[in-house]
Amino acid sequence: MDLNHCFHLNLFSTMKCLILSLLFCLSVSASGKSDSWIYTVNSNVEAFPVFVETDATCMVFDLNIRSESDSLDDKLQDIQLVRDALMAACAEAKFDLRVNRAFEFSHSYSKYSFSSSVDNPNVEGSMSIVVPLKAETDLVHVARKARQIVSKLKLPKKASVHVVNTGLGIGNPEEFRLPILEAIRVYLEETNKALGDGYEVSIEGITGSVRARQSGERKVQLYIPFSIVLNSR
Incomplete structure (x- = not known):
């Protein structure tokens, strides 16, 4: 599998982070409360400063399965029947099916009493249809076919299944950990160079899992959330 990727360092975001961090650090230091500050890079920010971009290798459709049957046994059986039907339909379409949960x-509470549904809890299941992608794969066709699989399922009377999220994915994000760490190292060096002699930046929190997000029609960005610690020398 050819996974060409490249490093992207968003210099504008880097300098923005530096300026915000420096101004905050100076104001706090002047008050005598602290000589360092931790800036947590927000993974939801569109311009995340350090990431590796690569071609998506799959399209993922997250599914929620639920049953409103009267007894716990019936609910469990309903979800199992839906899961079996999904497995058969995905096998026929040559799609992969992953069981998440x-x-x-869960237990629901009545607004008229403090009792909960202990003997008959709410039951849900979570699965994902995973469709491997090739360069020539028509994404619109894949999305339509996956949704048709869900809509054409023969469900138990009180069961339901819904597509709750759709997006591009990568088979093994952790294989990009070393390239991402190298990009973070370069980011750290450039940041310290820009700060000069008065302050020094270090990184915390890079032991977390590699995360992925869609960045284009067929691209995903791999990143590790981290914190920047700004210290005065």
């Missing part, structure tokens, strides 16, 4: 139990 076989069963998830």
Whole structure:
């Protein structure tokens, strides 16, 4: 599998982070409260400063399965029947099916009493249809076919299944950890160079898992959320 990727360092975001961090650090230091500040890079910000971009290798459709049957046994059976039907339909379409949570139990409370549905909890299941992608794959066709699989399922009377999220993905994000760490190292060097002699920046929190987000029609960005610690020398 050819996964060409490149480093992207968003210099504008880098300098923006530096300016905000420096101004905050100076104001706090002047008050005598602290000589350092941790700036947590927000993974939801569109211009995340350090990431590796690569071609998506799959399209993912997250599904929620639910049953409103009267008994717990019937709910479990309903979800199992839906799961079996999905497995058969995906096998026929040559799509992969991943079980995220076989069963998830929760309790609802009546607004008229403090009692909960202990003996008959709410039951849900979570699965994902994973479609491998090639360069010539028509994404619109894939999306239509996956949704048709869901809409044409023969469900138990009180069961339902819904597509709750759709997006591009990568088979093994962790294989990009070393390239991302190298990009973070370069980011750290450039940041310290820009700060000069008065302040020094270090990185915390890079032991977390590699995350992925869609960045284009067929592209995903791989990144590790981290914190920037700004210290005065």
